[in-house]
Amino acid sequence: MANEIKKVVLAYSGGLDTSIILKWLQTEYGCEVVTFTADLGQGEELEPARKKAEMMGIKDIRIEDLREEFVRDFVFPMFRANALYEGVYLLGTSIARPLIAKRLVEIAEETGADAVAHGATGKGNDQVRFELSAYALNPAIRVIAPWREWDLQSRTRLIDYAEKNQIPVPKDKRGEAPFSVDANLLHTSSEGKVLEDPAEAAPDYVYQRTVDPEQAPDTPELVTIGFEKGDAVSVNGEKLSPAALLTRLNELGGKHGVGRLDLVENRFVGMKSRGVYETPGGTILLVAHRGIESITLDRGAAHLKDDIMPRYAELIYNGFWFSPEREMLQALIDKSQEYVAGEVTIKLYKGSAHLVSRTSPYSLYSEDLVTFEEGTGTYDHHDAEGFIKLNGLRLKTYGARRKRVGGGR
Amino acid sequence: MANEIKKVVLAYSGGLDTSIILKWLQTEYGCEVVTFTADLGQGEELEPARKKAEMMGIKDIRIEDLREEFVRDFVFPMFRANALYEGVYLLGTSIARPLIAKRLVEIAEETGADAVAHGATGKGNDQVRFELSAYALNPAIRVIAPWREWDLQSRTRLIDYAEKNQIPVPKDKRGEAPFSVDANLLHTSSEGKVLEDPAEAAPDYVYQRTVDPEQAPDTPELVTIGFEKGDAVSVNGEKLSPAALLTRLNELGGKHGVGRLDLVENRFVGMKSRGVYETPGGTILLVAHRGIESITLDRGAAHLKDDIMPRYAELIYNGFWFSPEREMLQALIDKSQEYVAGEVTIKLYKGSAHLVSRTSPYSLYSEDLVTFEEGTGTYDHHDAEGFIKLNGLRLKTYGARRKRVGGGR
Amino acid sequence: MANEIKKVVLAYSGGLDTSIILKWLQTEYGCEVVTFTADLGQGEELEPARKKAEMMGIKDIRIEDLREEFVRDFVFPMFRANALYEGVYLLGTSIARPLIAKRLVEIAEETGADAVAHGATGKGNDQVRFELSAYALNPAIRVIAPWREWDLQSRTRLIDYAEKNQIPVPKDKRGEAPFSVDANLLHTSSEGKVLEDPAEAAPDYVYQRTVDPEQAPDTPELVTIGFEKGDAVSVNGEKLSPAALLTRLNELGGKHGVGRLDLVENRFVGMKSRGVYETPGGTILLVAHRGIESITLDRGAAHLKDDIMPRYAELIYNGFWFSPEREMLQALIDKSQEYVAGEVTIKLYKGSAHLVSRTSPYSLYSEDLVTFEEGTGTYDHHDAEGFIKLNGLRLKTYGARRKRVGGGR
Amino acid sequence: MANEIKKVVLAYSGGLDTSIILKWLQTEYGCEVVTFTADLGQGEELEPARKKAEMMGIKDIRIEDLREEFVRDFVFPMFRANALYEGVYLLGTSIARPLIAKRLVEIAEETGADAVAHGATGKGNDQVRFELSAYALNPAIRVIAPWREWDLQSRTRLIDYAEKNQIPVPKDKRGEAPFSVDANLLHTSSEGKVLEDPAEAAPDYVYQRTVDPEQAPDTPELVTIGFEKGDAVSVNGEKLSPAALLTRLNELGGKHGVGRLDLVENRFVGMKSRGVYETPGGTILLVAHRGIESITLDRGAAHLKDDIMPRYAELIYNGFWFSPEREMLQALIDKSQEYVAGEVTIKLYKGSAHLVSRTSPYSLYSEDLVTFEEGTGTYDHHDAEGFIKLNGLRLKTYGARRKRVGGGR
Numbered sequence A, B, C, D: 001m002a003n004e005i006k007k008v009v010l011a012y013s014g015g016l017d018t019s020i021i022l023k024w025l026q027t028e029y030g031c032e033v034v035t036f037t038a039d040l041g042q043g044e045e046l047e048p049a050r051k052k053a054e055m056m057g058i059k060d061i062r063i064e065d066l067r068e069e070f071v072r073d074f075v076f077p078m079f080r081a082n083a084l085y086e087g088v089y090l091l092g093t094s095i096a097r098p099l100i101a102k103r104l105v106e107i108a109e110e111t112g113a114d115a116v117a118h119g120a121t122g123k124g125n126d127q128v129r130f131e132l133s134a135y136a137l138n139p140a141i142r143v144i145a146p147w148r149e150w151d152l153q154s155r156t157r158l159i160d161y162a163e164k165n166q167i168p169v170p171k172d173k174r175g176e177a178p179f180s181v182d183a184n185l186l187h188t189s190s191e192g193k194v195l196e197d198p199a200e201a202a203p204d205y206v207y208q209r210t211v212d213p214e215q216a217p218d219t220p221e222l223v224t225i226g227f228e229k230g231d232a233v234s235v236n237g238e239k240l241s242p243a244a245l246l247t248r249l250n251e252l253g254g255k256h257g258v259g260r261l262d263l264v265e266n267r268f269v270g271m272k273s274r275g276v277y278e279t280p281g282g283t284i285l286l287v288a289h290r291g292i293e294s295i296t297l298d299r300g301a302a303h304l305k306d307d308i309m310p311r312y313a314e315l316i317y318n319g320f321w322f323s324p325e326r327e328m329l330q331a332l333i334d335k336s337q338e339y340v341a342g343e344v345t346i347k348l349y350k351g352s353a354h355l356v357s358r359t360s361p362y363s364l365y366s367e368d369l370v371t372f373e374e375g376t377g378t379y380d381h382h383d384a385e386g387f388i389k390l391n392g393l394r395l396k397t398y399g400a401r402r403k404r405v406g407g408g409r
Helices: A016-029 A047-055 A067-080 A097-111 A126-137 A155-164 A242-255 A280-296 A299-318 A324-335 A381-405 B016-029 B047-055 B067-080 B097-111 B126-137 B155-164 B242-255 B280-296 B299-318 B324-335 B381-405 C016-029 C047-055 C067-080 C097-111 C126-137 C155-164 C242-255 C280-296 C299-318 C324-335 C381-405 D016-029 D047-055 D067-080 D097-111 D126-137 D155-164 D242-255 D280-296 D299-318 D324-335 D381-405
Strands: A007-011 A032-039 A061-065 A115-117 A142-144 A180-183 A188-191 A221-228 A231-235 A260-266 A272-278 A342-349 A352-359 B007-011 B032-039 B061-065 B115-117 B142-144 B180-183 B188-191 B221-228 B231-235 B260-266 B272-278 B342-349 B352-359 C007-011 C032-039 C061-065 C115-117 C142-144 C180-183 C188-191 C221-228 C231-235 C260-266 C272-278 C342-349 C352-359 D007-011 D032-039 D061-065 D115-117 D142-144 D180-183 D188-191 D221-228 D231-235 D260-266 D272-278 D342-349 D352-359
Touching: A007 A016, A007 A097, A016 A032, A016 A155, A032 A047, A032 A097, A047 A061, A067 A097, A067 A231, A067 A242, A067 A280, A067 A324, A097 A115, A097 A126, A126 A142, A126 B381, A221 A242, A221 A280, A231 A242, A231 A280, A242 A280, A242 A342, A260 B280, A260 B299, A260 B352, A280 A342, A280 A352, A280 B260, A299 A324, A299 B260, A299 B299, A299 C299, A299 C324, A324 C299, A324 C324, A352 B260, A381 B126, A381 D381, B007 B016, B007 B097, B016 B032, B016 B155, B032 B047, B032 B097, B047 B061, B067 B097, B067 B231, B067 B242, B067 B280, B067 B324, B097 B115, B097 B126, B126 B142, B126 B299, B221 B242, B221 B280, B231 B242, B231 B280, B242 B280, B242 B342, B280 B299, B280 B342, B280 B352, B299 B324, B299 D299, B299 D324, B324 D299, B324 D324, B381 C381, C007 C016, C007 C097, C016 C032, C016 C155, C032 C047, C032 C097, C047 C061, C067 C097, C067 C231, C067 C242, C067 C280, C067 C324, C097 C115, C097 C126, C126 C142, C126 C299, C126 D381, C221 C242, C221 C280, C231 C242, C231 C280, C242 C280, C242 C342, C260 D280, C260 D299, C260 D352, C280 C342, C280 C352, C280 D260, C299 C324, C299 D260, C299 D299, C352 D260, C381 D126, D007 D016, D007 D097, D016 D032, D016 D155, D032 D047, D032 D097, D047 D061, D067 D097, D067 D231, D067 D242, D067 D280, D067 D324, D097 D115, D097 D126, D126 D142, D221 D242, D221 D280, D231 D242, D231 D280, D242 D280, D242 D342, D280 D299, D280 D342, D280 D352, D299 D324
Parallel strands: A007 A032, A007 A115, A032 A061, A115 A142, B007 B032, B007 B115, B032 B061, B115 B142, C007 C032, C007 C115, C032 C061, C115 C142, D007 D032, D007 D115, D032 D061, D115 D142
Antiparallel strands: A180 A188, A188 A272, A221 A231, A221 A342, A260 A272, A342 A352, B180 B188, B188 B272, B221 B231, B221 B342, B260 B272, B342 B352, C180 C188, C188 C272, C221 C231, C221 C342, C260 C272, C342 C352, D180 D188, D188 D272, D221 D231, D221 D342, D260 D272, D342 D352
């Protein structure tokens, strides 16, 4: 099978692992490699990746800034759903994979490559997300997952391989990293090694993007986020592009220690894993989006969204972004967002983000309706009696049977 | 209809409003009134209620401490579900009403009363919760809701009525209260008046049970909560009864400013309202329960719970605690909790409660399975390929059709 | 309140009951009445309604053929969902009400009427469906429901009123009708009186639109239905408009006794009722739509549709057609229907409609994939092992705990 | 790996395929084989299986009649849920696999076997169902699936192997069977070969358990089924054990051509397949169970059941009978069935089973409540107004915004 592949597009970070993969593909598959390096806001310079790829003889080197597309077409649609996996996780890694896979497949199609390759391991969710996305977008594509194929499963063998193949090994990569990291504009995740015992608190040095709440400013800071059609469009009155907006919120959240999460989660491949996530801007965004929805969404719409949210989040977590069912749920969600517009103010302080106020030209909140004093006639207290009576009718019938047949509750 | 009622059991707080109701029932219905005053942890002395009731000629005065029953049979079962209404609200008021209704009905049955009466207004959810519970438990019971019947809808008329009827009006009740309050062991809620404009931040003086996070201690505090069968049973190693445990967590949370929520929510009766909630102990408990579940619940069980949670929460919010469907969902939830046991440590600091670690004798977390290094053979990396291939098979077929028929995504 | 109304639009059938309502509105409200009579395929001539309205002094008489709009914009969108209330009911009455309410409100807006009126009783679902639809479309509209207001609740009083007011009473309406009927192009429903005891079989004379299966032809008949974008577009190769198509299927189904249903259902207003439904064309359509979906819908799409279907059906049954949540679900459903196209053949015989075959240019069915013999390499048997292993991993972990802690299943 | 296995328990039918597997296990794995043959009502004699096993040198031969356990502990609990996969399939094959797997594992534990083996192919659902069940019940068990391991994928090679190994090949097995069959007390399923083209009607000879409706009796037959706690307990007044009852219903349904289904379904392993199912008794049972529930289940309970049913059915179809989530759903379902008791009468005629009447000592149906005439005061028509008004309040608010902001529906 290996010898059938003539050209492969590799998701290439420029780091040690994907450099080894690059070499291994050249050697084992004897095929041409196109490297693809994307800026999704991971905070690393991309030019070194170009240099390394050149050094390894790559002719076709693709480097792209996908930050705006990432936030606009992936992060924001997901936030319209208030998506949380297992009640708390903002899906920062999950939502980035489909975009990378999409570009890998597109570049493969442009360059006539037979396959795409990625550096995700055989135990994680990312392999699933990359591959399901790729198969959905191009059923004929081949996917090479070196971590599942080679025998370089230990750090030592990996370093050996690098040295044998003249791949430079940075000093700090010689030993074991105490944990592994994934980052993009939405979040930084850390897992493995020092984090593997869920009974042990995560050490301070794991956190990279948020200040320790104890070290955060002693004075709270208010931030006002503007929304249109369910998406954030401004911060403190300044209109910003999607990526610029999320970057701004990351700075604000990071400064105040907002968005840390220590989680044991259930992977799609079947085991539990423990991760530490930092999602400063996203955490603020969720509070703000729920806030603006609270005055602009009808109850029926809001509750329907809440009911389907866990399923939507699970689909993204499991790698089914490019699936008909995710797209159907997205259609449902997007349908609800037309008037989700207005402004929300959030207070940031020492690790928390609390909603303070919200306002909208499309507000469904009515002081007249809700006021304790008699209103202007829009609400008749007597209606409540009939409402309760008929809601209770079946319960009465049910209760009467229970009385009759003597069953307990 | 009014003249048919001979005896009514009134939910009596001893405050001005329910004292006026008491008098009004005696006058309008000409019936005997049994007062029922319950300690649900609202933090008020109950003896003054007895004195007032005696002064108003009540013969049958019932005063009960229901705190343990409240937490054990209502709060804890609800927390097994991780219930949140509209994504954020811990249902502190909603969960107390069914218990009060239950005791009202039971006392009515004991004393041969024809009816029960409550002081909830005609615009709120509480009338629904009281009455649906009452009808479910005793289909023949009559419910009197004076706020829907009388013409004392304004404060002035209410005070007039009190004065005409020799009901003492405390000085601070003469004017308009700036907001109204409901409290029990789980939470304090405030709403109305100064809180009616959701664009205005809630004033500081609204908060009663939690310190302002800015005034909270500068040093974090760790608290360890022990669980058995899904319920909290100990704090920092000390076994506590349900009510004592929640009281302890309230102290800890309140001291650190944990559990404040400013929310615009959708009432069952059809309008949006804005409330400020303080749920210090409950907020800690939710984090802790999710934490212990994260290592002891199977993924299938956890996701099913997440999927049905919004519906369960809505049922409680809407007043359907005593309904077959709530009981069916409870059976589902309880079925999952047998091994939800162990300890969780939470860090409290300046308004937030973050999970730090968790441990359980029934943990489903396996370091061996998850470790990056090759494990002991329980996981074969090659299995992932087949797993992905078959999960992707339908997506490939679907993608192939899209390629063939030329449709966009 | 009554005297504020100057003009009302009445849903007028021309029958005795709505004629009495017409007179009652003129008398009690002293207002101008605009009559609205719609052809939804109930199989009655409409001109007599015009005559009667004229005789009663109506100036503005509206008679409309809404059959195409009914099927195209209401019935077909609902069938895209395979909607069944309580597992079996095709919602024939429920789906007609929103359209009538919509036209009532539109005519009220055109004619400057203050109110709309309908002849639904105070115990049924139809009042809810009419009124929720009206309120959603025009929040300022007033709705008059004479059956809830007047004191003509018994047949005798109704006839008396008619005679006093010179309303002709047909002979067959003098006595009690043995049951009441509602009909439109989708179905005929019968309920009340002779049907009120669910332990008694429905008498033969109740059925009006379908032949008794025992009297149906002894020879089966095949019918082929063509679909495009989820909607039926042809019968036996002949392209037909929506209403013409449903009419054709009704003839075919009725002839073969297809589509009878004897049901005790749960009304939204809280009680159970027993109805007999005849939905000949709709029953065929459901089988056909499921059939064409079975080869053209992806599994993820199909299962998501099945999961939300009961909720969608309940919304329609309860009168929430014009609600944001129904529209959101519709968006989800419609999103799935683009390639639901092809042909399905159904065998009609003595009361049943069985799918015989289906074909589609967009079929996702692959003989190559499914064949028992080795295929062309698209499916690798070995993938199944990994698929099962990883699907089973959490169950193994869970099972291992059970073995360890000694719990039963 | 193969050589580590010393003893294996094989699900053995006595047929050609599992006889070949038996020999292959003896040869390839060189291990002792224990055969397990179960009577699940497939309608075949089991003694020939014993003879064949003896001939092949098997020492430990297990033959068990599991019909009662099958119906009581698997079929009936599933029918409490009204489970239908993809809207129509009664899960006849799916529900049998967990029981066989359970006994295989138990026998393996009793006999000290290392592994279990089954004859399901690598493309179907049954392998998944067997193996997930086995792993859930005994995480240490090994599963051998010869169809995924060997190279006997074609009929010719299989026959060759049999002949080389002195396994008698019945004449009718020499050629290709025109389709393959699975049967048990709940159903007979047929698939493959002549059924592989979903555009072709299934040939008559495929059907084995039900008469062609056209050949069924010209006279309808009524059957009355009694229920207790959600399970059928009697037929026409005669108390019957679960298996005897289902057998009786199968006879009745088969005679009248009831329960045929021609379906293209979505397999868990990712492809669509076409099957023909005959479930005569089960089809009657579903109608009857829905019928008795219609008068004994509260609406809230019934709708909750309907909402979770597709998920429950999918779990069973996919092989997750022994999973915590299926058990949680079962707890929810079972909780609802206490008063699902009474009698239902069904008319069987030429391929259809129609409910005729139902009665229950626990009926929640009330003629007094539902009657068109004024009842005895339990229902006040005026309550409906308040009920509708408050249900419509949010829709009014929503409609008012639409009017204001000028958006379309």
